[in-house]
Amino acid sequence: MTQAAHVRATLAQVLSQVLPLGRQQAESLRALNDLLPSAQERLPEAERKLAQEIAYGVCRWFTRLDKLLNPLLEHPLKARDRDLHALLLVGLYQLYYTRIPDHAAISETVEATRQLEKPWASRLVNGILRRVQREKSQLETALPDSDAIRSAHPQWLVDKLKAAWPDHYAAMLEANNQQAPLTLRVNLRKQSREQYLTELRAKNINASPCSLSPAGIRLERSANVVELPGYAEGWFSVQDEAAQLAAQLLAPHTGERVLDACAAPGGKTTHLLEHADIHCVAIDADPRRCERIHQNLERLQLSAEVHALDLQSYATQPEVMPFDRILLDAPCSATGIIRRHPDIKWLRRQSDINALAEQQLSLLKTAFALLKEGGTLLYATCSVLPQENDRIVARFLAETPAAILQALQFPSQIPPANGIPTPTGFQLLPTVQGHDGFFYAMLRRETPSGEGSESGCAVQAKINAPRHPNHTLGASDGSIEAAFATDGHLIA
Numbered sequence: 001m002t003q004a005a006h007v008r009a010t011l012a013q014v015l016s017q018v019l020p021l022g023r024q025q026a027e028s029l030r031a032l033n034d035l036l037p038s039a040q041e042r043l044p045e046a047e048r049k050l051a052q053e054i055a056y057g058v059c060r061w062f063t064r065l066d067k068l069l070n071p072l073l074e075h076p077l078k079a080r081d082r083d084l085h086a087l088l089l090v091g092l093y094q095l096y097y098t099r100i101p102d103h104a105a106i107s108e109t110v111e112a113t114r115q116l117e118k119p120w121a122s123r124l125v126n127g128i129l130r131r132v133q134r135e136k137s138q139l140e141t142a143l144p145d146s147d148a149i150r151s152a153h154p155q156w157l158v159d160k161l162k163a164a165w166p167d168h169y170a171a172m173l174e175a176n177n178q179q180a181p182l183t184l185r186v187n188l189r190k191q192s193r194e195q196y197l198t199e200l201r202a203k204n205i206n207a208s209p210c211s212l213s214p215a216g217i218r219l220e221r222s223a224n225v226v227e228l229p230g231y232a233e234g235w236f237s238v239q240d241e242a243a244q245l246a247a248q249l250l251a252p253h254t255g256e257r258v259l260d261a262c263a264a265p266g267g268k269t270t271h272l273l274e275h276a277d278i279h280c281v282a283i284d285a286d287p288r289r290c291e292r293i294h295q296n297l298e299r300l301q302l303s304a305e306v307h308a309l310d311l312q313s314y315a316t317q318p319e320v321m322p323f324d325r326i327l328l329d330a331p332c333s334a335t336g337i338i339r340r341h342p343d344i345k346w347l348r349r350q351s352d353i354n355a356l357a358e359q360q361l362s363l364l365k366t367a368f369a370l371l372k373e374g375g376t377l378l379y380a381t382c383s384v385l386p387q388e389n390d391r392i393v394a395r396f397l398a399e400t401p402a403a404i405l406q407a408l409q410f411p412s413q414i415p416p417a418n419g420i421p422t423p424t425g426f427q428l429l430p431t432v433q434g435h436d437g438f439f440y441a442m443l444r445r446e447t448p449s450g451e452g453s454e455s456g457c458a459v460q461a462k463i464n465a466p467r468h469p470n471h472t473l474g475a476s477d478g479s480i481e482a483a484f485a486t487d488g489h490l491i492a
Contacts, residue, residue, distance in 0.1 A: 336437020
């Protein structure tokens with residue numbers, strides 16, 4: 001068994017648990033980032049990057065690859081052969097999307113059947129892959145001509161994106177299938193962005209400043225994060241520039257009490273602490289992910305009060321004091337970060353969106369109750385679906401007399417050109433070699449008799465922002481900030 005065949009067999013075993021193969025139901029699937037890192041540790045270091053590329057690539061193009069494969073099978077594969085199904089997809093991905101020589105891709109994939117303890121399948125795999133080698137273009141031409149197959153997205157998601165963003169959905173589908181750039185957030189307490197760019201240039205690492213975030217830097221090529229200058233010293237964090245806007249929009253002041261309500265893995269918590277000397281409370285329901293918060297705080301030499309509790313449990317503790325500012329980065333469909341986590345396409349179901357929306361509204365109500373009079377709450381998601389964004393904020397405003405919609409104040413004082421104002425906030429859409437998809441809306445708790453309220457254009461009455469023509473709140477168009485970037489780098 002060659003190392004190359006071992007890589008392909010390992011990927012088949014991982015992907016058989018990630019992709020909806022045959023009649024496998026979405027609720028039984030596992031996230032790629034839950035399985036791939038430990039699988040990579042069992043591979044030689046020289047093979048890990050290739051394993052990463054193939055795993056993400058197969059997830060990214062799954063339905064298109066599966067449509068290519070299906071006519072080549074005389075009989076559907078049995079449920080116990082999901083690993084073989086996944087191995088065939090690994091083979092097809094190599095032939096269509098990599099520069100691996102065809103003969104090498106075929107021979108190593110065939111050899112992998114032996115590690116899967118299915119040597120009887122070697123003739124089947126060899127026959128299918130050699131036919132694909134001969135008939136690549138003809139097989140592609142025979143595919144159905146639809147957005148869903150062309151872009152390898154589930155039909156329900158294509159329909160939702162098209163209904164919500166008819167002028168943008170095609171570009172969004174394209175962006176979702178691109179490898180995301182590696183974006184850093186410079187710790188401005190340590191040095192300026194220009195100083196860190198100079199450090200990178202001294203190491204012959206090409207990078208450029210981000211346009212949205214004053215602390216953002218985008219690397220031209222992937223890199224091992226821990227080997228970048230100043231990693232151990234806390235000079236930077238890995239964070240998409242759209243996510244970097246959270247701390248800048250909430251803009252806490254020195255001495256304030258600030259709550260990061262769904263904080264893990266801690267990227268936004270640490271950014272808030274870099275922004276000002278505040279008392280920050282970070283809570284998350286997952287104790288294991290809270291460990292990531294502690295790790296990031298330690299590396300960046302920052303401190304916060306961290307609780308492994310869900311928001312409702314924390315809110316009912318008698319000693320909890322109200323907050324000046326709250327960040328609620330709510331759990332969501334993560335449809336704005338598909339390029340970083342392509343398995344989201346297959347893990348997420350249409351029925352999940354309603355359940356997520358109800359959870360988001362409940363969290364927003366709970367978080368807002370912890371806000372001081374005159375305090376502000378920033379609602380954020382890494383979703384691009386209005387059902388999780390505008391509609392949640394609109395429903396909350398309709399039910400909460402004390403809540404006032406407040407204008408977002410962007411760092412440059414000018415809203416990003418590649419974003420879209422919505423009835424209640426601002427939507428950033430994923431862009432090729434740019435930022436992820438993200439939504440932001442700002443709410444303020446009204447003070448009695450208007451005391452302490454801000455005047456002028458900074459405060460909007462309930463919803464008086466101009467409505468985007470494609471967003472009617474009653475229409476039926478129906479970040480997890482993940483632990484790993486597309487290239488497997490830890491995200492702070």
